[in-house]
Amino acid sequence: MARPGCRSECGGVQIPYPFGFGNSSCFLDDFEITCNETTNPPKPFLGRGNLELPVDIDLVNGLLQVNHFIAYDCYDKQGTKVHHNEPRINLGSMKSVRFSDSHNKFVAFGCDTLAYLTDKKDTFWTGCVSYCNNMSLVTNGTCSGIGCCETRIPKGVRDFRVELTSFRNHTNCWKFSPCSYALLADSSFSFNASDFLTFKNVTMMPVTLEWAVGNKTCEEAWEEEGFACVDVHSECYKSTNGPGYRCNCSRGYQGNPYLEGGCEGAGSGFLFLCASLSWLYWILSKRRLIKLKEKFFQQNGGLLLQHHISSSSDDGRNDSIMRIYTSEELQRATNDYDDDCIIGQGGFGTVYKGTLSDQRVVAIKKSKIAAKGEIEQFINEVLLLSSINHKNVVKLLGCCLETQVPLLVFEFMSNGTLSHHIHDQGRRDSLSLENRLRIAAEAAEALAYLHSSLSTPIIHRDVKSTNILLDDSYTAKVSDFGTSRLVPFDRNCLTSLVRGTIGYLDPEYFQSGQFTDKSDVYSFGVVLIELLTGEKALSMNKSEEHRSLVKRFISCMNEGRLCEILDGRVRREGSMEQLMAVAELAERCLRLNGDERPTMREVATELQGMRMFTEHPWVGEEIEPLLAEPLLSEPAFYGVGHTTSDGDSSYSGLVPFNITR
Template sequence: MQMIYFLLLVFLFFVLHPIAAASSPAHKPGCPGRCGNVTIPYPFGVGSGCSLGSSFNISCNTSTTPPKPYIYIGASYLYASLTDLSQSWKTTRVFPCSYAFIMVKGSQINSLYSYDYSILNQNSTAIIHYDHVVRLDWRLGDQNCSQTPRNSSFACQPNAQCVDFGANVGGYICKCSKGYQGNPYLNSSCRDIDECANSSLNPCVVNSKCINTYGSANCSCNKGYYGDGMKNGKGCTMLPPSNIAKFVVIGLASALGLLLLLLFCFWLHKVFEKKRNKNRKEKFFKHLASQQQTSEGAFGKTKLFTAKELEKATDHFNESRICGRGGQGIVHKGMLSDGTIVAIKRLKEVDENQVEQFINEVVILSQINHKNVVRLLGCCLATHTPQLVYEFLPNGTLFDFIHHPKIEFPLTWNMRLKIAADVAGALAYLHFASSIPIYHRDIKSTNILLDEKYIVKVSDFGISKLVQIDQTHLTTLVKGTFGYLDPEYYETSQYTEKSDVYSFGVALLELLTSQRPISLERPEVGRNLAAHFLSYMEANDLEAILDTQVSEEGAKEEVIAVARLARRCLNVKGKTRPTMKEVATELESLVISQIPEPEEATVTEAKHMMFSDIEYTWTTSDHTS
């Protein structure tokens, strides 16, 4: 069949509100918006990528003055010269044609878009040089809104709604939602209409305030008026003078009542807080009094600070003063009125168990006077949560010193040995020299602090226990820190002085290896440092697990002696472990016997200190205490 081409000049004069609005761009960004005097709104477009699809492509003939747009009508290869573009299905309109064209009725365009062309003479396939009437309608797809999937091919953009093309015809078109204007086919083109700024759209009456919202507007009556403020609603009516006074009185009375209620609640809160503090103090003093039966003068050594004193010392517990955080609370650095620098531990919201630990720590520390035990200066009970005041130790914890070493101040072998000896001496004091024996129950590197001269101080006595001289063990709920916990205590719930020995043995391993007690970075069988270390001892490969600084600086006899002592402390059976007094004695003797390395010693001569030259003999029996 021979292809026939015709020109169709269609004169259209539509208001383009279904597609575009004056305040929003009707064409696709980066594409021509006009052809001559004709606006080209999207989904139509001039040029590649400027329309919704090939069926909406517009050809702009610039050889005429002014330029004229032409549209390609698919199946019949029909071009039409257009003076404007829009949809006509909403209002049925017809337009005269001055050129002949091939009539195509209901043709499907690329399976998505349909065009319907009607002509006066339905029997003609080609009509030349006669005036006829044409109607240009277009739609999207062949399914209505309820059938069209909401995927990437769905043409309606945000703030636009889908409208069925017709009751008996498939397809849909898009239009901006109520309260929005723009091109519903362009992304972010449908924009909110400011009804308040447009007198014809403003829904509010006089004597009201218009507040624009997305897609709408709200109205509120001015002071002295009542109603909804809407033109199509109740509007705004002036209040009678008596009603105004009535509402003013009601408002003032309500405000006064609310103020009195708040004041009453505040007073009630203060009363309960005062009573709670009083009960806490009474409980503390009662518990403390019971302890004085076995510890004369314990209370006299504990100073009670006021809340104002500690707030002033810490600048109202300023976050910049925080120097530590723990499971029980936050530690602030402060300065008392006499210039003493202190550490103030502010407990979190406390339950009964935490109060007991707080009292326990005060009672125990008030009885201890040892250079290697942190000194409790006092406490405060006049606050919602109790607060403890300690001497300030500026160099943090042994844990940080080992596992986050400072390049400018490394932890030398001599320092490690001295730290171990001092901690052992403090524990030996607690077990044997204190007026009442004390089991610490939570020895670990984070509870060993360092002062300005790097002298160690054992801290955190919250779960420590006072024991009678003839008492061999405590039966308690298992408490402590995994990695340091005595396996025998874990199985039997019986805590003995040898349980502290086991925990100290783990801390000793940290000093030797600089490794953490529990580490997921090690193989599963070696995640526990105690088991990991003992496996190297059994394999005669001690050097492989030691910290480089220990193996390079320490005399081999000293390091091996400390390693063997650590192994004895880690014996599974508590009875085969040494006492803390024996441990302290051995370590102190090593500290005393240290001989400084001669200044003239060369690197070659110092090789006798390297473990690569040592023949290991770990099978010798030294398991007894």
């Protein structure tokens, strides 16, 4: 079968796809056939050369026949050369076609003949000698060296030339053998003694060619576009004569495996065929999947990560060792990433709830795009994040590198996001002022730890209420480090394309593209006013003047209208002095000039003080107003806490130093 819409024959010779005429869409790769319409009947030729195809192409065995010129060397009775032809035969542009070593042989005959076969680069020589001084010794049908000789040819031959010579110029056998003949002959060729005289009328003989698709193995071609075995009932076979592969219809089918729908069922073994085909498909798919996972694992830095993990284990640092999960483990954990397991979606990917084989519940982040940076940098960042051991930072448990985009596995937070508790319908009043200040202080402590307590500081770059999670006991956990960046000691800012969430973006960063730790402070300031007001950072359904929470908050602060924007429960539970202190802290975090903003460590310290004031209101009653006021705004008046090994800060005293406990 030719490709639909393409010519299928020339001069009665059938030309099946992947071969074809004319338009390049009618043939695959370089399998072009030309049809000479000037002859009667028309004749098909291989490529654009002079090798004629006298018979149909054998699609099943990957064979075709062409006619080629023979070599001859003839003398008169005085030993003078009168006719000579040593043709050079080549297959032109058809790089996937070769002379068959199993279906051809090199034959020479004559009673004074020495023949050689070689290629144009002289990479090989082969040949034979044929001699006889009378006809009685010549036997029809044999080529053992008396009157006729033959030898095999190497694999992969695409071109050749024949050289002929003689020992005595046929003077001793001129009457019955005046010529020497040599050719690459099909294995069906049979020598006859009469050929000595009659072969002078023969100019061309058939030779068998083998062909294959491309230069890759079945497994390699399977993974790439353009795989030629397109029919679902086709199988792939490696070429036995040089590189490439061929396709055949599966057992029980016949037709053209290079065309979709080209293989049709034939016979009664349909069920057996289906089972066999399914098994073969499963095996090939499994093999392909294994190779693909190995490719992704290496591409995503798996070998480098394994080396780091091994080094950490050798050094005895087992507490910080993360785990490398297989893709099958995470598929089972999420029921093959069922939509019912989705617990969060955003611009950078989807987060699934999963249950591992040890019944541990985790959150699995599946990113939409892969980072294009250096593999080593990615691995170093993953290792650093996995080593963070702070009670207010979501723990990175491990990763999977067998997928196109690495999957990250985190501890699961059962109470969702802070945004859910302060914005969602029916939840807006669920958090008391005391809990809001505690959550703010815990989140600030986590960010301060990332900024200043690690050997290599980390800037989060996407601080927002949806990235602050709450565990079973409503403890705050900072999450989603998808856009985070490590900050080298010799740099105090990062220059990059603007990333983040509208409504939380630092205006200074938006204008300059330079992100610093003070950019995180600005975003945290937005979270603070979310906690105070219960409003979203950006509300597109509101009027333009009320759309941005930051603009509305700053306006209310400047005009002394803070009460107007506060959440109802917050206003009921807090004193005006206390709420004003929190609002002023948020206002300082939101200043346009980053140098005028406090550090996250200063923010965390002030919020801890405000928490203690909420928990112990008697402080405000027993301390003189002059000393009590700094308790809300000046962190320098409070006892300095100590930092534990996990980064948690505990404060030994939260009253002015000049007060005796």
